[in-house]
Amino acid sequence: MKPFKHIITFLLIIFFMNLSVSEAQTTANISYTVSFPEAQAHYADIEMHISGLKQNTLDLKMPVWTPGSYLVREFAKNIDSFSADAGGKTVPSPKINKNTWRIATKGVATVNIKYRVYANEISVRTSYIDISHGFLSTSGIFIYPANMLHQPSTIHIKPYKDWAKVSTSLEMVNNDPFTRVSPNYDILFDSPIEVGNQDVFGFDASGVKYEVCMYGGGNYDKERLKKDLHSIVEQETAIYGENPNKHYVFIVHNHLRGGGGLEHLSSTVLGASRDAYGTEKGYQNFLGLAAHEHFHLWNVKRLRPIVLGPFDYDTENYTTNLWIAEGFTEYYQEIAVRRTNLYPPENYLDVLVGEFNILENLPGKNVQTVAESSFDAWIKAYRPNENSNNTTISYYNKGAIIGMMLDLEIINSSNGKYSLDNVMRYMYTEYYKTKKRGYTDAEFKQGFEKFAGKKLDDFYKKYINGLTPVDYNKYLGYAGYKINDELADNNDPALGVTTAATANKKLIVTSVARGTSAYIDGINVNDELAAIDDAPVTDAATLLNGKKAGDKIKVGVIRDGLPFTLEVTLLKNARVKYKIVPVDNATAQQLLVRKKWLSLQ
Structure with missing residues (x-):
């Protein structure tokens, strides 16, 4: 063991070494140029320029996953033709692991990197390029310097042929739509970019400018969409008391058959079926999807589990709370639509009971808890196999049901004074705005208890960390409803x-x-x-x-x-098919809870 004074000297040396590295990092200037010379072959060409370097080596990394989609996707697999130069001379840039390239930069202040990204996977989580448009899911497009996630960067886009529009939440530079700036990499990786000739329209809501960008055509009605999306935005903003954006973008990809969505800090990407807007069911489904992803701008993007930010882009980021992050968002997507009064309460109850039927017909409900489902999302949710229904559940589905249960519990126990809305606003204010950090599982439990006026240890034991069957009639009973199984007498x-x-x-x-x-x-x-x-x-x-x-x-x-x-x-046949029906002779208390829950006039 070294003498204590030697240890102090050693630690001081390390401190100043780290300080000098940090200082070097803060002076680096980073820019990208994105072009599409072979759009027909699904390629984007990226040129990265870094200046102000003061270090011996520079590691460049590609994220292995994209926030909001809990699966390691290995985006580096799509990169080819990687090279680096300094002063016009090629600099060795060996790949040292699956997603890292190392460049020797001793005595080099400026380097230029060129690489190509193959983008041919149609989804809301992955990039896709062809001659009609370029969708850049940024975490799979832009490499970043290790330990420089805090650095700003500028992105210049050279459009393919007649592409004339860029849709993204990144701010313009000098009013140039093809030049955008990001304050740091967390924001860059949370700001997808659509380039092409998309149909763009907008509206103002809650003091925020909203842009809707439609790719792929479709039988949508712009004026109806603007009006109804405006109503949803207003309803969701009312829950939290503020809308933290100045500019928000809905990027909608309309395909023959499309679906899914991915939330971002100030935007979202939605997959839709281009001809489904013409039916009331299809249109309501789209509004629910838009409401879901928009609700995430508070729940997950700002009010978040403590491990989900700052992100580690090299590996999985585990949490047991996706049932809140995603499940509650699924619950609120339909609540928000209900509160607009675009559809009668019966429509909402039909959607809700659909969640019941999904869960109750999954054998996995007797195997996996909702906390386990959240934690194992990385290895199970996005990698289903033929046995998944027997061993797993969805944190979306059961989380939405738990959201309903807690909402009704709080409304009933407070005699209509509080609801789950109060919990969400309190947690947003307390942790995102005041403490400026994410929450722990125990802290959110305390938030529930604050407004329920009771301990929820037994609830957590049964429904969060346990496999107790959901007592639907207990919680629906608070609002004067019950469930009937329409297949109860079926002996097939x-x-x-x-x-x-x-x-x-x-x-x-x-x-x-x-x-x-x-x-x-x-x-x-x-x-x-x-x-x-x-x-x-x-x-x-x-x-x-x-x-x-x-x-x-x-x-x-x-x-x-x-x-x-x-x-x-x-x-x-053991399948169930529940239907929600009112109880006979509902009490005044039940009617009070029902009115509060369903926003009845």
């Missing part, structure tokens, strides 16, 4: 499999539900269902014609090219 049998027909009309098992006839008696995924009681199988619809629960049947399967005969005892 079920094998418990899902199937897919091949081109030559073979019926192949794609999943087997836990606890069903097929699961118990050994029918496997990838089995071909060939015969039932020696009668050839023709299609899934007639599989069990004439059979009833309790029957013993012989199922002929072909497995790996070999025939098997399995004896199967048919069980009753």
Whole structure:
């Protein structure tokens, strides 16, 4: 062991070394130029310019994931033709791990880096480029200097051919739409960029300028969208008491069949079906999606679990609270639409009971808690397999149901004085605005208890960290509702499999539900269902014609090219189909809770 005074000297040396590195980093100037010389082949060419360097080596990194989508996607896999030069001379830039390139910069103040990104994956989370447009999901486009996430950068876009518009929440430089600036990399990676000839329109709401950018056409009505999105923005802003943006962008990709959304700090990317706006169901679904992602500008992007920012872009960022971050957002997406009075309360109840039916028909509800579902999102939620329904649930789905339960609990226990809205505003003010940090699981629990007026240890034990079946009638009962199972008297049998027909009309098992006839008696995924009681199988619809629960049947399967005969005892179809109905003779207290919950006049 070294003498104490030597340790102090060593620590001081390290301190000043770190200080000098930090000072060097703060003087660096970073800019990018993005061009599309081979848009037809799905490529973006990136030139990165860094000046003001004062270090011996420079590590450049590509994020492995994008915030809001909890899966390591390895964006570096799309990079090729990486090179660096200084003063016109090539500088070695070896790749030292899966997402890092190292450049020797001793005595070098300025380097230029060139690389290409292949962008051919259509989703709200990934970049896509063709001759019609370029969508840049920025965490998969821009490499960054290690330890310089705080650095600002400038992005100059050279459009392909006749592309004339840029839609992004990044601010313009000198009113040039093709030159944008980002104050740091967290904001850059949270600001997707759409380039092309998208249809752009807007509206003002809650003191904020909103831009809607539509790519891909569609049968949407601009004026109706502006009016209805305005109403949703106003309703969601009212929950938190402020809208923290100056400018917000909805980037909408309309495809033949589209879906999904990804939230960002001051924008969102939505996937939609271009012809679905013409039906009330399709239009309501779109409004719900827009409401969901917009609600995230508070919940997740600012009010967040403590581990979700500052981000580590090299690896997974684990939290047990996605049931709040995503589940509550799913709950509020429909509540916000309900509060606009665009649709009657019955529409909302139909959507809500759909959440019940999804959860209750998943065998995984008896295996995975909602906290575990949140934590394991990185390895399970985005990597489902044929057994996932048997072992997992969705933190979106069960989180939305828990949001309803806690909302009704708070409204009832406070006699209508408080609701879940009060919890969300309190947590936003306390942690994002005042403490300027994320929350812990225990802190959000305290927020619930503050407005429920009671301890929620038992609730957490049962529903957050446990597998207790949801008592729907208890919580709906607060508002004078109950559930009926429309399949309760159905005695139809079920094998418990899902199937897919091949081109030559073979019926192949794609999943087997836990606890069903097929699961118990050994029918496997990838089995071909060939015969039932020696009668050839023709299609899934007639599989069990004439059979009833309790029957013993012989199922002929072909497995790996070999025939098997399995004896199967048919069980009753255990699926439920709930419907929410009012109770008879609701009390004054129940009507008070109902009015508060559903925003009834």
